[in-house]
Amino acid sequence: MDRSAAAEQDARLLRRLALDRLRPGLLVGTALAGSLALLLFYAWGIQLRDGIGVAGINRPVFWGVYITTFVFWIGISHAGTLISAILRVTGAEWRRPVTRCAEAITVFALSVGGIFPILHMGRAWKVYYMFPLPNHRGLWPNFRSPLMWDAAAITAYLLGSCLYLFLPLMPDMAILRDQSKGWRRHIYGLLALGWRGTPQQWRSLEAGIKAMAIIIIPLAISVHTIVSWDFAMTTVPMWTSTIFGPYFVVGAIYSGVAVLMVAMALLRRGMKLGDYLSDQVFNNLGLIFLVMTLAWGYFTFAEHITVWYANETAEARVLWDRFLGEAAVLFWTMVVLNFIVPMLVLPFRWGRKPLPTAIVGCGVLVGMWLERFLIIVPSLKTPRLAYTLGHYSPSWVEISVLIGSVGLFIFFYFAFVQSAPIISMWEIREGRHHPSGGGSDAQPENSNARRGVPSSALGGTTT
Amino acid sequence: MSLTAGAVTTVFNDEAALRVALERLEKQDSKVRILEIRSSAPLSEELNGLVATRASRVPLMGIMGGALGGLAAFLIATLTAKAYPLITGHMPIVAAPPVGIITYEGIALGAVLATTLAVIWECRLPRRHSASAADGAVAEGRISLSLEVDEEVPAQAVQELFEGLDAEGLS
Numbered sequence: 270m271d272r273s274a275a276a277e278q279d280a281r282l283l284r285r286l287a288l289d290r291l292r293p294g295l296l297v298g299t300a301l302a303g304s305l306a307l308l309l310f311y312a313w314g315i316q317l318r319d320g321i322g323v324a325g326i327n328r329p330v331f332w333g334v335y336i337t338t339f340v341f342w343i344g345i346s347h348a349g350t351l352i353s354a355i356l357r358v359t360g361a362e363w364r365r366p367v368t369r370c371a372e373a374i375t376v377f378a379l380s381v382g383g384i385f386p387i388l389h390m391g392r393a394w395k396v397y398y399m400f401p402l403p404n405h406r407g408l409w410p411n412f413r414s415p416l417m418w419d420a421a422a423i424t425a426y427l428l429g430s431c432l433y434l435f436l437p438l439m440p441d442m443a444i445l446r447d448q449s450k451g452w453r454r455h456i457y458g459l460l461a462l463g464w465r466g467t468p469q470q471w472r473s474l475e476a477g478i479k480a481m482a483i484i485i486i487p488l489a490i491s492v493h494t495i496v497s498w499d500f501a502m503t504t505v506p507m508w509t510s511t512i513f514g515p516y517f518v519v520g521a522i523y524s525g526v527a528v529l530m531v532a533m534a535l536l537r538r539g540m541k542l543g544d545y546l547s548d549q550v551f552n553n554l555g556l557i558f559l560v561m562t563l564a565w566g567y568f569t570f571a572e573h574i575t576v577w578y579a580n581e582t583a584e585a586r587v588l589w590d591r592f593l594g595e596a597a598v599l600f601w602t603m604v605v606l607n608f609i610v611p612m613l614v615l616p617f618r619w620g621r622k623p624l625p626t627a628i629v630g631c632g633v634l635v636g637m638w639l640e641r642f643l644i645i646v647p648s649l650k651t652p653r654l655a656y657t658l659g660h661y662s663p664s665w666v667e668i669s670v671l672i673g674s675v676g677l678f679i680f681f682y683f684a685f686v687q688s689a690p691i692i693s694m695w696e697i698r699e700g701r702h703h704p705s706g707g708g709s710d711a712q713p714e715n716s717n718a719r720r721g722v723p724s725s726a727l728g729g730t731t732t
Numbered sequence: 733m734s735l736t737a738g739a740v741t742t743v744f745n746d747e748a749a750l751r752v753a754l755e756r757l758e759k760q761d762s763k764v765r766i767l768e769i770r771s772s773a774p775l776s777e778e779l780n781g782l783v784a785t786r787a788s789r790v791p792l793m794g795i796m797g798g799a800l801g802g803l804a805a806f807l808i809a810t811l812t813a814k815a816y817p818l819i820t821g822h823m824p825i826v827a828a829p830p831v832g833i834i835t836y837e838g839i840a841l842g843a844v845l846a847t848t849l850a851v852i853w854e855c856r857l858p859r860r861h862s863a864s865a866a867d868g869a870v871a872e873g874r875i876s877l878s879l880e881v882d883e884e885v886p887a888q889a890v891q892e893l894f895e896g897l898d899a900e901g902l903s
Contacts, residue, residue: 418833425841429841447867447870462858485844
């Protein structure tokens with residue numbers, strides 16, 4: 270591609286990212302999402318004032334919507350950093366327009382998810398009990414508790430994800446700094462940290478990104494494995510399962526891919542990024558989505574068939590509650606949304622286009638929230654000792670917090686889209702010059718065509 | 733292109749032109765030295781022989797950070813157990829598997845932090861960005877080459893470096 274065409278491509282991308290002006294649609298969306306987020310803080314305020322009793326949780330169902338939603342958001346967080354890291358490590362060319370959309374999801378989903386254990390505590394001001402400091406009773410954190418492992422894992426993952434998002438953002442901030450004026454130039458200049466783009470800087474940055482990608486993969490897997498151990502380390506019916514770790518990881522990646530598909534479809538339509546988030550990108554991610562559907566179906570089947578065949582009294586009670594009892598409507602809705610619908614759509618090429626994948630993604634998000642709810646509530650309300658049978662229905666406070674958390678996530682994401690390039694500009698340029706990411710193993714220019722990546726996705730001629 | 737003794741900055745439209753200029757520069761006397769090359773995307777490693785860069789120690793620092801983080805987490809978990817004023821008959825309060833899990837997370841956290849700090853350190857960041865004439869061109873996707881030229885070098889010699897190339901002199 271000649272210089273002027275490349276420059277035109279870059280200018281067009283910048284125009285579409287629209288960082289130098291306000292987008293009315295995005296502003297309205299941000300405001301609406303912010304209003305929903307206020308609902309979370311209002312409900313939380315009521316809970317702080319009146320106590321945890323305003324939530325529907327009670328003996329024996331001590332975990333309800335808060336922990337369900339916590340597991341849900343931690344699962345969503347696997348959309349970004351993990352998927353981005355895998356794509357970087359495997360050198361997938363089509364990753365370039367996807368990585369930042371995905372990494373931002375991780376940071377914001379973790380930030381929202383991290384609120385829930387504090388909410389669930391009731392007395393939020395006691396959160397420092399989880400810090401490695403002696404509290405006023407002379408106690409230190411109880412590292413025997415899987416909840417403390419959660420705190421350690423999520424802190425590491427959140428910090429790692431923030432830095433993994435920030436490092437590749439520096440060169441783009443420098444580009445924006447040098448192309449903007451006034452207060453924007455000042456802000457972007459601060460965020461670029463004085464980046465100049467010398468060969469030494471690029472070498473160090475690329476080494477850092479590669480190293481981070483390798484570190485992040487086992488870290489992300491450990492996070493959701495540990496979340497699963499919150500359940501599996503107990504003797505509650507249908508929680509003591511050896512496959513809970515991988516089952517949760519698969520579910521997390523599945524819901525993560527779902528939210529990524531929805532976010533990408535919205536970005537593509539709202540910001541006219543079809544040249545970058547192309548049909549080919551959706552097709553490739555759709556194939557991953559399909560694989561995750563099959564993996565989730567397989568794990569869900571394996572999880573239930575063993576309980577059904579063993580027919581142990583306490584576990585069978587929970588199982589039949591899910592199949593035919595009070596939870597049956599939720600269970601079969603989950604199966605339809607998480608397996609039947611995706612299997613009817615995703616195997617076909619027409620089904621891996623932006624709109625179908627976004628619709629399937631929305632369904633999977635609902636289905637995955639239901640999955641976590643079904644893991645938690647039926648097991649707790651039918652414990653091994655039958656005289657403690659219980660009932661649970663979420664209160665308006667819990668529902669408000671759930672809806673508010675969705676609003677908070679969307680608010681964060683929209684605000685990010687308005688203030689930073691949601692598509693990595695330097696990676697697009699790098700792909701245009703040497704597709705495999707530079708280096709001695711650089712592929713020829715036409716390698717993209719062989720891999721099915723249209724030149725437009727890498728900044729080539731567009732229609 | 734105006735040529736004076738001191739710094740000369742030229743911007744290239746593509747890497748091929750830069751490569752030719754660097755090859756010409758290599759053949760010349762050392763009276764003209766590279767001050768800085770800047771680009772908005774990584775240059776290909778084929779230029780490695782022409783552009784001096786140090787091997788990155790980021791991966792090594794990541795490993796060291798992981799080791800330190802793991803040690804710190806191990807100590808927090810084990811010393812925390814010791815801090816409980818309980819008589820346990822020399823049995824550990826926190827068993828080995830939980831200590832292992834905390835240590836694992838500490839390794840990851842240490843590696844992530846050390847990697848980031850190593851990148852920041854090697855890139856000599858943060859620092860104040862002094863605006864230069866090449867900023868705009870680099871942001872547009874071109875590559876700038878700044879040279880330090882000794883006084884006795886004739887302007888003609890410097891001009892020859894860029895002759896016939898798709899380049900534009902800035903200073």
